[in-house]
Amino acid sequence: MNSQHFSTKERILGAAEQLFARLGFAGASLRQVTAAANVNLAAVNYHFGSKENLINEVFRRRLDELNAHRLQALEEALKRPASDLEDMLGAFIHPALDLSLDRGGGGAFVRVLARAYAEHNDALRKFLSDNYGHVMKRFHAAFAQRLPDLDKEELYWRLDIVAGALTYAMADFGVIKRKTGVTEQQHRERSAEHLIRFAAAGLRAP
Amino acid sequence: MNSQHFSTKERILGAAEQLFARLGFAGASLRQVTAAANVNLAAVNYHFGSKENLINEVFRRRLDELNAHRLQALEEALKRPASDLEDMLGAFIHPALDLSLDRGGGGAFVRVLARAYAEHNDALRKFLSDNYGHVMKRFHAAFAQRLPDLDKEELYWRLDIVAGALTYAMADFGVIKRKTGVTEQQHRERSAEHLIRFAAAGLRAP
DNA sequence: GTAGCATTCAAACGCCCGTTTTACCTACGA
DNA sequence: TCGTAGGTAAAACGGGCGTTTGAATGCTAC
Numbered sequence: 048m049n050s051q052h053f054s055t056k057e058r059i060l061g062a063a064e065q066l067f068a069r070l071g072f073a074g075a076s077l078r079q080v081t082a083a084a085n086v087n088l089a090a091v092n093y094h095f096g097s098k099e100n101l102i103n104e105v106f107r108r109r110l111d112e113l114n115a116h117r118l119q120a121l122e123e124a125l126k127r128p129a130s131d132l133e134d135m136l137g138a139f140i141h142p143a144l145d146l147s148l149d150r151g152g153g154g155a156f157v158r159v160l161a162r163a164y165a166e167h168n169d170a171l172r173k174f175l176s177d178n179y180g181h182v183m184k185r186f187h188a189a190f191a192q193r194l195p196d197l198d199k200e201e202l203y204w205r206l207d208i209v210a211g212a213l214t215y216a217m218a219d220f221g222v223i224k225r226k227t228g229v230t231e232q233q234h235r236e237r238s239a240e241h242l243i244r245f246a247a248a249g250l251r252a253p
Numbered sequence: 254m255n256s257q258h259f260s261t262k263e264r265i266l267g268a269a270e271q272l273f274a275r276l277g278f279a280g281a282s283l284r285q286v287t288a289a290a291n292v293n294l295a296a297v298n299y300h301f302g303s304k305e306n307l308i309n310e311v312f313r314r315r316l317d318e319l320n321a322h323r324l325q326a327l328e329e330a331l332k333r334p335a336s337d338l339e340d341m342l343g344a345f346i347h348p349a350l351d352l353s354l355d356r357g358g359g360g361a362f363v364r365v366l367a368r369a370y371a372e373h374n375d376a377l378r379k380f381l382s383d384n385y386g387h388v389m390k391r392f393h394a395a396f397a398q399r400l401p402d403l404d405k406e407e408l409y410w411r412l413d414i415v416a417g418a419l420t421y422a423m424a425d426f427g428v429i430k431r432k433t434g435v436t437e438q439q440h441r442e443r444s445a446e447h448l449i450r451f452a453a454a455g456l457r458a459p
Numbered sequence: 460g461t462a463g464c465a466t467t468c469a470a471a472c473g474c475c476c477g478t479t480t481t482a483c484c485t486a487c488g489a
Numbered sequence: 490t491c492g493t494a495g496g497t498a499a500a501a502c503g504g505g506c507g508t509t510t511g512a513a514t515g516c517t518a519c
Binding site: 461465469471474478486 | 490491492493494495496497498499500501502503504505506507508509510511512513514515516517518519
Protein backbone atom coordinates (compact mmCIF):
# COMPACT_ATOMS: atom_id res chain seq x y z
CA MET A 48 0.00 0.00 0.00
CA ASN A 49 1.53 3.29 -1.09
CA SER A 50 1.24 6.30 1.12
CA GLN A 51 1.31 8.73 -1.78
CA HIS A 52 -1.32 9.89 -4.22
CA PHE A 53 0.61 9.08 -7.34
CA SER A 54 1.52 5.83 -8.98
CA THR A 55 5.00 4.40 -8.92
CA LYS A 56 5.59 5.39 -12.54
CA GLU A 57 4.46 8.95 -11.94
CA ARG A 58 6.57 9.33 -8.84
CA ILE A 59 9.62 8.05 -10.68
CA LEU A 60 9.03 10.48 -13.55
CA GLY A 61 8.64 13.40 -11.16
CA ALA A 62 11.72 12.58 -9.14
CA ALA A 63 13.75 11.92 -12.27
CA GLU A 64 12.74 15.28 -13.71
CA GLN A 65 13.84 17.11 -10.58
CA LEU A 66 17.14 15.28 -10.30
CA PHE A 67 17.98 15.43 -14.01
CA ALA A 68 17.43 19.20 -13.84
CA ARG A 69 19.69 19.54 -10.82
CA LEU A 70 22.41 16.99 -11.57
CA GLY A 71 22.15 16.14 -15.25
CA PHE A 72 21.37 12.83 -16.90
CA ALA A 73 24.72 11.27 -16.12
CA GLY A 74 24.98 12.97 -12.75
CA ALA A 75 21.70 11.73 -11.33
CA SER A 76 21.73 8.05 -10.45
CA LEU A 77 18.79 5.70 -10.40
CA ARG A 78 19.45 5.13 -6.73
CA GLN A 79 18.95 8.83 -6.07
CA VAL A 80 15.86 8.89 -8.26
CA THR A 81 14.20 5.91 -6.64
CA ALA A 82 15.08 7.13 -3.15
CA ALA A 83 13.49 10.52 -3.90
CA ALA A 84 10.45 8.83 -5.40
CA ASN A 85 10.28 6.48 -2.43
CA VAL A 86 10.17 3.38 -4.60
CA ASN A 87 12.36 0.35 -4.97
CA LEU A 88 15.47 0.60 -7.11
CA ALA A 89 14.33 -2.15 -9.45
CA ALA A 90 11.10 -0.29 -10.21
CA VAL A 91 12.81 1.85 -12.84
CA ASN A 92 13.93 -1.11 -14.91
CA TYR A 93 10.62 -2.85 -14.34
CA HIS A 94 8.47 0.10 -15.51
CA PHE A 95 10.79 1.79 -18.00
CA GLY A 96 13.24 -0.88 -19.08
CA SER A 97 16.34 1.28 -18.77
CA LYS A 98 17.63 4.65 -17.61
CA GLU A 99 17.89 5.74 -21.24
CA ASN A 100 14.22 5.09 -21.80
CA LEU A 101 13.28 6.79 -18.54
CA ILE A 102 14.94 9.95 -19.87
CA ASN A 103 12.84 9.77 -23.05
CA GLU A 104 9.65 9.36 -21.04
CA VAL A 105 10.50 12.38 -18.92
CA PHE A 106 10.53 14.39 -22.14
CA ARG A 107 7.46 12.86 -23.70
CA ARG A 108 5.34 13.58 -20.66
CA ARG A 109 5.81 17.34 -21.08
CA LEU A 110 6.54 17.93 -24.73
CA ASP A 111 3.25 16.70 -26.15
CA GLU A 112 1.36 19.13 -23.98
CA LEU A 113 3.73 22.03 -24.64
CA ASN A 114 3.52 21.55 -28.39
CA ALA A 115 -0.27 21.33 -28.33
CA HIS A 116 -0.55 24.50 -26.25
CA ARG A 117 1.75 26.41 -28.56
CA LEU A 118 -0.15 25.47 -31.70
CA GLN A 119 -3.46 26.20 -30.03
CA ALA A 120 -2.24 29.60 -28.83
CA LEU A 121 -0.99 30.41 -32.32
CA GLU A 122 -4.30 29.61 -33.97
CA GLU A 123 -6.11 31.75 -31.43
CA ALA A 124 -3.71 34.61 -31.98
CA LEU A 125 -4.17 34.40 -35.74
CA LYS A 126 -7.94 34.38 -35.36
CA ARG A 127 -7.90 37.77 -33.70
CA PRO A 128 -8.41 40.51 -36.31
CA ALA A 129 -5.43 42.71 -35.42
CA SER A 130 -2.95 40.11 -34.29
CA ASP A 131 0.60 41.38 -34.48
CA LEU A 132 4.09 39.95 -34.20
CA GLU A 133 4.00 40.24 -30.45
CA ASP A 134 0.88 38.08 -30.24
CA MET A 135 2.50 35.37 -32.32
CA LEU A 136 5.66 35.46 -30.26
CA GLY A 137 3.49 35.26 -27.17
CA ALA A 138 1.91 32.10 -28.55
CA PHE A 139 5.35 30.58 -28.74
CA ILE A 140 6.74 31.90 -25.49
CA HIS A 141 3.84 31.91 -23.04
CA PRO A 142 3.17 28.17 -23.07
CA ALA A 143 6.81 27.63 -22.14
CA LEU A 144 6.43 30.27 -19.46
CA ASP A 145 3.31 28.58 -18.12
CA LEU A 146 5.12 25.27 -18.05
CA SER A 147 8.01 26.79 -16.15
CA LEU A 148 5.56 28.10 -13.57
CA ASP A 149 3.60 24.87 -13.37
CA ARG A 150 3.18 23.26 -10.02
CA GLY A 151 4.64 19.78 -9.90
CA GLY A 152 7.93 20.19 -11.64
CA GLY A 153 7.43 22.19 -14.81
CA GLY A 154 10.09 24.59 -13.60
CA ALA A 155 12.47 21.70 -13.42
CA PHE A 156 11.50 20.48 -16.86
CA VAL A 157 12.56 23.62 -18.69
CA ARG A 158 15.99 23.14 -17.17
CA VAL A 159 15.98 19.53 -18.27
CA LEU A 160 15.11 20.73 -21.75
CA ALA A 161 18.03 23.15 -21.69
CA ARG A 162 20.30 20.31 -20.64
CA ALA A 163 19.06 18.28 -23.55
CA TYR A 164 20.21 21.03 -25.90
CA ALA A 165 23.59 21.13 -24.17
CA GLU A 166 23.95 17.35 -24.34
CA HIS A 167 24.19 17.53 -28.11
CA ASN A 168 23.14 13.90 -28.10
CA ASP A 169 22.09 12.86 -31.58
CA ALA A 170 19.36 10.48 -30.46
CA LEU A 171 17.93 13.11 -28.16
CA ARG A 172 18.12 15.78 -30.85
CA LYS A 173 16.27 13.56 -33.26
CA PHE A 174 13.65 12.89 -30.62
CA LEU A 175 13.22 16.64 -30.04
CA SER A 176 13.24 17.39 -33.76
CA ASP A 177 10.54 14.78 -34.33
CA ASN A 178 8.45 16.33 -31.59
CA TYR A 179 9.21 19.98 -32.24
CA GLY A 180 9.73 19.99 -35.99
CA HIS A 181 6.15 20.46 -37.09
CA VAL A 182 5.59 23.15 -34.49
CA MET A 183 8.53 25.18 -35.74
CA LYS A 184 7.27 24.73 -39.31
CA ARG A 185 3.83 26.01 -38.37
CA PHE A 186 5.25 29.05 -36.62
CA HIS A 187 7.59 29.68 -39.52
CA ALA A 188 4.68 29.71 -41.93
CA ALA A 189 2.72 32.08 -39.74
CA PHE A 190 5.65 34.45 -39.32
CA ALA A 191 6.42 34.27 -43.04
CA GLN A 192 2.91 35.40 -43.84
CA ARG A 193 3.19 38.23 -41.35
CA LEU A 194 6.65 39.27 -42.64
CA PRO A 195 6.33 38.83 -46.42
CA ASP A 196 9.41 40.93 -47.21
CA LEU A 197 11.74 38.82 -45.09
CA ASP A 198 13.82 36.17 -46.80
CA LYS A 199 12.72 32.66 -45.84
CA GLU A 200 16.16 31.52 -44.75
CA GLU A 201 16.71 34.71 -42.81
CA LEU A 202 13.48 34.02 -40.98
CA TYR A 203 14.65 30.53 -40.05
CA TRP A 204 17.81 31.96 -38.56
CA ARG A 205 15.89 34.51 -36.55
CA LEU A 206 13.38 32.03 -35.20
CA ASP A 207 16.27 29.82 -34.18
CA ILE A 208 17.74 32.76 -32.28
CA VAL A 209 14.41 33.34 -30.56
CA ALA A 210 14.23 29.69 -29.54
CA GLY A 211 17.76 29.92 -28.16
CA ALA A 212 17.08 33.04 -26.18
CA LEU A 213 13.87 31.50 -24.85
CA THR A 214 15.59 28.32 -23.75
CA TYR A 215 18.26 30.38 -22.06
CA ALA A 216 15.77 32.67 -20.35
CA MET A 217 13.33 29.99 -19.18
CA ALA A 218 16.09 27.82 -17.78
CA ASP A 219 17.22 30.84 -15.78
CA PHE A 220 20.77 30.73 -17.15
CA GLY A 221 21.06 34.48 -17.20
CA VAL A 222 23.08 36.63 -14.91
CA ILE A 223 20.11 38.74 -13.93
CA LYS A 224 19.22 37.97 -10.37
CA ARG A 225 15.68 38.00 -9.13
CA LYS A 226 15.29 40.97 -6.83
CA THR A 227 13.97 40.50 -3.33
CA GLY A 228 10.26 41.19 -3.22
CA VAL A 229 9.79 39.89 -6.74
CA THR A 230 8.22 36.47 -6.92
CA GLU A 231 9.53 33.75 -9.17
CA GLN A 232 6.39 34.13 -11.25
CA GLN A 233 6.79 37.89 -11.64
CA HIS A 234 10.45 37.44 -12.54
CA ARG A 235 9.66 34.97 -15.29
CA GLU A 236 6.75 37.00 -16.60
CA ARG A 237 8.98 40.06 -16.88
CA SER A 238 11.58 37.93 -18.56
CA ALA A 239 8.97 36.85 -21.11
CA GLU A 240 7.86 40.45 -21.70
CA HIS A 241 11.39 41.61 -22.34
CA LEU A 242 12.02 38.66 -24.58
CA ILE A 243 8.90 39.32 -26.66
CA ARG A 244 9.72 42.99 -27.14
CA PHE A 245 13.30 42.20 -28.04
CA ALA A 246 12.39 39.38 -30.39
CA ALA A 247 9.69 41.38 -32.16
CA ALA A 248 12.16 44.14 -32.93
CA GLY A 249 14.75 41.58 -34.01
CA LEU A 250 12.31 39.92 -36.38
CA ARG A 251 11.37 43.29 -37.87
CA ALA A 252 15.00 44.16 -38.56
CA PRO A 253 15.56 45.08 -42.22
CA MET B 254 60.20 10.57 -22.99
CA ASN B 255 56.98 11.88 -24.49
CA SER B 256 56.29 11.45 -28.14
CA GLN B 257 54.07 14.52 -28.30
CA HIS B 258 54.80 18.20 -28.59
CA PHE B 259 52.81 19.23 -25.57
CA SER B 260 53.33 18.78 -21.89
CA THR B 261 51.33 16.35 -19.83
CA LYS B 262 49.27 19.17 -18.30
CA GLU B 263 48.46 20.65 -21.68
CA ARG B 264 47.49 17.31 -23.15
CA ILE B 265 45.19 16.60 -20.22
CA LEU B 266 43.53 20.00 -20.58
CA GLY B 267 43.00 19.48 -24.29
CA ALA B 268 41.58 16.01 -23.94
CA ALA B 269 39.39 17.05 -21.02
CA GLU B 270 37.97 19.94 -23.04
CA GLN B 271 37.04 17.64 -25.91
CA LEU B 272 35.48 15.00 -23.71
CA PHE B 273 33.63 17.43 -21.42
CA ALA B 274 32.13 18.99 -24.54
CA ARG B 275 31.04 15.63 -25.87
CA LEU B 276 30.02 13.80 -22.70
CA GLY B 277 29.61 16.42 -19.99
CA PHE B 278 31.50 16.85 -16.75
CA ALA B 279 29.92 13.89 -15.03
CA GLY B 280 29.77 11.84 -18.20
CA ALA B 281 33.47 12.04 -19.06
CA SER B 282 35.66 9.97 -16.76
CA LEU B 283 39.26 10.60 -15.88
CA ARG B 284 40.11 7.26 -17.38
CA GLN B 285 38.74 8.41 -20.73
CA VAL B 286 40.53 11.74 -20.42
CA THR B 287 43.90 10.27 -19.57
CA ALA B 288 43.59 7.63 -22.27
CA ALA B 289 42.80 10.30 -24.88
CA ALA B 290 45.69 12.44 -23.62
CA ASN B 291 47.95 9.39 -23.62
CA VAL B 292 49.04 9.94 -20.03
CA ASN B 293 48.81 7.90 -16.87
CA LEU B 294 45.57 7.98 -14.89
CA ALA B 295 47.28 9.33 -11.79
CA ALA B 296 48.61 12.34 -13.71
CA VAL B 297 45.33 14.21 -13.30
CA ASN B 298 45.41 14.09 -9.53
CA TYR B 299 49.14 14.79 -9.52
CA HIS B 300 48.93 17.92 -11.70
CA PHE B 301 45.45 19.20 -10.87
CA GLY B 302 44.61 17.73 -7.47
CA SER B 303 41.10 16.61 -8.39
CA LYS B 304 38.63 16.33 -11.24
CA GLU B 305 36.77 19.36 -9.90
CA ASN B 306 39.88 21.48 -10.18
CA LEU B 307 40.67 20.15 -13.64
CA ILE B 308 37.28 21.46 -14.75
CA ASN B 309 38.11 24.92 -13.41
CA GLU B 310 41.45 24.94 -15.21
CA VAL B 311 39.78 24.00 -18.48
CA PHE B 312 37.73 27.17 -18.13
CA ARG B 313 40.54 29.42 -16.97
CA ARG B 314 42.73 28.52 -19.93
CA ARG B 315 40.21 29.97 -22.39
CA LEU B 316 38.26 32.58 -20.47
CA ASP B 317 41.13 34.93 -19.72
CA GLU B 318 41.95 35.19 -23.39
CA LEU B 319 38.31 35.52 -24.48
CA ASN B 320 37.66 38.30 -21.98
CA ALA B 321 40.78 40.19 -22.98
CA HIS B 322 39.91 39.97 -26.66
CA ARG B 323 36.38 41.20 -26.08
CA LEU B 324 37.48 44.23 -24.10
CA GLN B 325 40.21 45.01 -26.61
CA ALA B 326 37.78 44.75 -29.52
CA LEU B 327 35.32 47.00 -27.70
CA GLU B 328 37.88 49.72 -27.11
CA GLU B 329 38.92 49.58 -30.76
CA ALA B 330 35.31 49.78 -31.88
CA LEU B 331 34.70 52.80 -29.65
CA LYS B 332 37.81 54.52 -30.98
CA ARG B 333 36.47 54.52 -34.50
CA PRO B 334 34.65 57.79 -35.24
CA ALA B 335 31.39 56.34 -36.54
CA SER B 336 31.12 53.19 -34.48
CA ASP B 337 27.57 51.94 -34.24
CA LEU B 338 25.65 49.33 -32.31
CA GLU B 339 26.66 46.63 -34.76
CA ASP B 340 30.34 47.31 -34.16
CA MET B 341 29.91 47.02 -30.42
CA LEU B 342 27.95 43.80 -30.78
CA GLY B 343 30.69 42.55 -33.05
CA ALA B 344 33.23 43.25 -30.33
CA PHE B 345 31.25 40.97 -28.05
CA ILE B 346 30.38 38.27 -30.54
CA HIS B 347 33.38 37.97 -32.84
CA PRO B 348 35.93 36.94 -30.20
CA ALA B 349 33.60 34.10 -29.24
CA LEU B 350 33.26 33.26 -32.92
CA ASP B 351 37.05 33.27 -33.35
CA LEU B 352 37.39 31.02 -30.35
CA SER B 353 34.85 28.62 -31.76
CA LEU B 354 36.85 28.46 -34.97
CA ASP B 355 40.20 28.14 -33.23
CA ARG B 356 42.36 25.19 -34.07
CA GLY B 357 43.09 23.03 -31.08
CA GLY B 358 39.76 22.74 -29.40
CA GLY B 359 38.18 26.19 -29.20
CA GLY B 360 35.15 24.76 -30.93
CA ALA B 361 34.84 22.27 -28.14
CA PHE B 362 35.24 24.94 -25.51
CA VAL B 363 32.19 26.93 -26.53
CA ARG B 364 30.18 23.77 -26.04
CA VAL B 365 31.79 23.26 -22.66
CA LEU B 366 30.81 26.81 -21.80
CA ALA B 367 27.22 26.13 -22.80
CA ARG B 368 27.26 23.05 -20.59
CA ALA B 369 28.46 25.16 -17.72
CA TYR B 370 25.38 27.35 -18.10
CA ALA B 371 23.16 24.27 -18.17
CA GLU B 372 24.85 22.79 -15.12
CA HIS B 373 23.47 25.57 -12.97
CA ASN B 374 26.26 24.75 -10.53
CA ASP B 375 26.65 27.55 -8.03
CA ALA B 376 30.41 27.26 -7.68
CA LEU B 377 30.80 27.26 -11.45
CA ARG B 378 28.44 30.23 -11.82
CA LYS B 379 30.40 32.18 -9.27
CA PHE B 380 33.60 31.34 -11.10
CA LEU B 381 32.12 32.54 -14.39
CA SER B 382 30.62 35.62 -12.78
CA ASP B 383 33.99 36.51 -11.28
CA ASN B 384 35.61 36.13 -14.67
CA TYR B 385 32.88 37.59 -16.85
CA GLY B 386 31.36 40.14 -14.51
CA HIS B 387 33.62 43.07 -15.30
CA VAL B 388 33.37 42.39 -19.01
CA MET B 389 29.59 42.52 -18.93
CA LYS B 390 29.78 45.72 -16.88
CA ARG B 391 32.09 47.34 -19.41
CA PHE B 392 29.84 46.41 -22.31
CA HIS B 393 26.81 47.58 -20.41
CA ALA B 394 28.42 50.97 -19.86
CA ALA B 395 29.33 51.26 -23.53
CA PHE B 396 25.86 50.29 -24.69
CA ALA B 397 24.27 52.60 -22.14
CA GLN B 398 26.21 55.50 -23.57
CA ARG B 399 25.20 54.55 -27.09
CA LEU B 400 21.55 54.09 -26.11
CA PRO B 401 20.93 56.94 -23.67
CA ASP B 402 17.14 56.70 -23.89
CA LEU B 403 17.04 53.06 -22.85
CA ASP B 404 16.29 52.26 -19.23
CA LYS B 405 19.31 50.78 -17.46
CA GLU B 406 17.51 47.71 -16.22
CA GLU B 407 15.91 47.16 -19.60
CA LEU B 408 19.39 47.21 -21.10
CA TYR B 409 20.57 44.57 -18.66
CA TRP B 410 17.73 42.32 -19.70
CA ARG B 411 18.48 42.76 -23.36
CA LEU B 412 22.19 42.14 -23.01
CA ASP B 413 21.36 39.00 -21.09
CA ILE B 414 19.18 37.89 -23.99
CA VAL B 415 22.02 38.59 -26.41
CA ALA B 416 24.41 36.53 -24.29
CA GLY B 417 21.90 33.69 -24.23
CA ALA B 418 21.35 33.74 -27.96
CA LEU B 419 25.11 33.86 -28.51
CA THR B 420 25.76 30.91 -26.23
CA TYR B 421 23.03 28.98 -28.00
CA ALA B 422 24.30 29.88 -31.46
CA MET B 423 28.00 29.28 -30.83
CA ALA B 424 27.40 25.94 -29.18
CA ASP B 425 25.47 24.98 -32.29
CA PHE B 426 22.32 24.09 -30.38
CA GLY B 427 20.10 25.35 -33.12
CA VAL B 428 18.00 23.34 -35.46
CA ILE B 429 19.52 24.97 -38.53
CA LYS B 430 21.66 22.46 -40.31
CA ARG B 431 24.81 23.44 -42.12
CA LYS B 432 24.23 23.01 -45.83
CA THR B 433 26.56 20.91 -47.91
CA GLY B 434 29.17 23.08 -49.57
CA VAL B 435 29.20 25.49 -46.67
CA THR B 436 32.22 25.18 -44.42
CA GLU B 437 31.97 25.14 -40.67
CA GLN B 438 33.64 28.55 -40.65
CA GLN B 439 31.19 30.04 -43.14
CA HIS B 440 28.27 28.59 -41.21
CA ARG B 441 29.42 30.16 -37.96
CA GLU B 442 30.25 33.47 -39.60
CA ARG B 443 26.78 33.66 -41.08
CA SER B 444 25.35 32.72 -37.73
CA ALA B 445 27.25 35.65 -36.19
CA GLU B 446 26.04 38.05 -38.89
CA HIS B 447 22.43 37.08 -38.37
CA LEU B 448 22.84 37.32 -34.64
CA ILE B 449 24.34 40.81 -34.82
CA ARG B 450 21.61 42.12 -37.09
CA PHE B 451 18.92 40.59 -34.92
CA ALA B 452 20.46 41.79 -31.68
CA ALA B 453 21.04 45.33 -32.94
CA ALA B 454 17.37 45.63 -33.84
CA GLY B 455 16.38 44.10 -30.53
CA LEU B 456 18.50 46.57 -28.60
CA ARG B 457 17.01 49.47 -30.55
CA ALA B 458 13.46 48.38 -29.75
CA PRO B 459 11.46 51.19 -28.16
C1' DG C 460 -10.41 -20.26 -1.54
C1' DT C 461 -7.29 -20.31 -4.98
C1' DA C 462 -4.96 -19.76 -9.40
C1' DG C 463 -2.83 -16.36 -12.11
C1' DC C 464 -0.85 -12.14 -12.86
C1' DA C 465 1.30 -7.67 -11.92
C1' DT C 466 4.05 -5.44 -8.81
C1' DT C 467 7.39 -4.79 -5.12
C1' DC C 468 11.38 -6.07 -2.65
C1' DA C 469 16.18 -7.21 -0.93
C1' DA C 470 20.14 -8.86 -2.59
C1' DA C 471 23.58 -9.56 -5.63
C1' DC C 472 25.99 -9.17 -10.34
C1' DG C 473 30.00 -7.26 -12.79
C1' DC C 474 31.79 -2.99 -13.96
C1' DC C 475 33.62 1.62 -13.74
C1' DC C 476 34.40 5.55 -10.84
C1' DG C 477 37.86 9.22 -8.42
C1' DT C 478 41.53 8.86 -5.62
C1' DT C 479 45.69 7.07 -3.21
C1' DT C 480 49.66 4.42 -2.62
C1' DT C 481 54.05 2.80 -3.61
C1' DA C 482 57.77 2.03 -6.55
C1' DC C 483 60.54 3.54 -10.25
C1' DC C 484 62.66 6.63 -13.50
C1' DT C 485 65.36 10.70 -14.82
C1' DA C 486 67.87 14.97 -14.44
C1' DC C 487 70.73 18.05 -11.95
C1' DG C 488 73.24 20.57 -8.22
C1' DA C 489 76.45 19.52 -4.41
C1' DT D 490 79.03 10.07 -7.32
C1' DC D 491 75.44 10.58 -4.67
C1' DG D 492 71.13 12.70 -2.94
C1' DT D 493 67.19 14.80 -4.03
C1' DA D 494 63.17 16.49 -6.33
C1' DG D 495 59.83 16.21 -10.11
C1' DG D 496 57.56 13.39 -12.85
C1' DT D 497 55.60 8.81 -14.43
C1' DA D 498 53.97 4.10 -13.76
C1' DA D 499 51.04 0.10 -12.31
C1' DA D 500 48.09 -1.45 -9.04
C1' DA D 501 44.87 -1.32 -5.67
C1' DC D 502 41.37 1.18 -2.56
C1' DG D 503 36.48 1.67 -1.24
C1' DG D 504 32.40 2.85 -3.18
C1' DG D 505 28.64 3.84 -6.46
C1' DC D 506 26.87 2.57 -10.88
C1' DG D 507 22.92 0.26 -14.10
C1' DT D 508 20.95 -3.93 -14.33
C1' DT D 509 19.26 -8.68 -13.15
C1' DT D 510 17.49 -12.22 -10.28
C1' DG D 511 14.23 -14.80 -7.66
C1' DA D 512 11.36 -14.76 -3.93
C1' DA D 513 7.52 -12.33 -1.49
C1' DT D 514 3.40 -9.73 -1.86
C1' DG D 515 -0.99 -7.79 -3.29
C1' DC D 516 -4.94 -7.95 -6.35
C1' DT D 517 -8.51 -9.85 -9.56
C1' DA D 518 -11.34 -13.28 -11.61
C1' DC D 519 -13.15 -17.67 -11.24
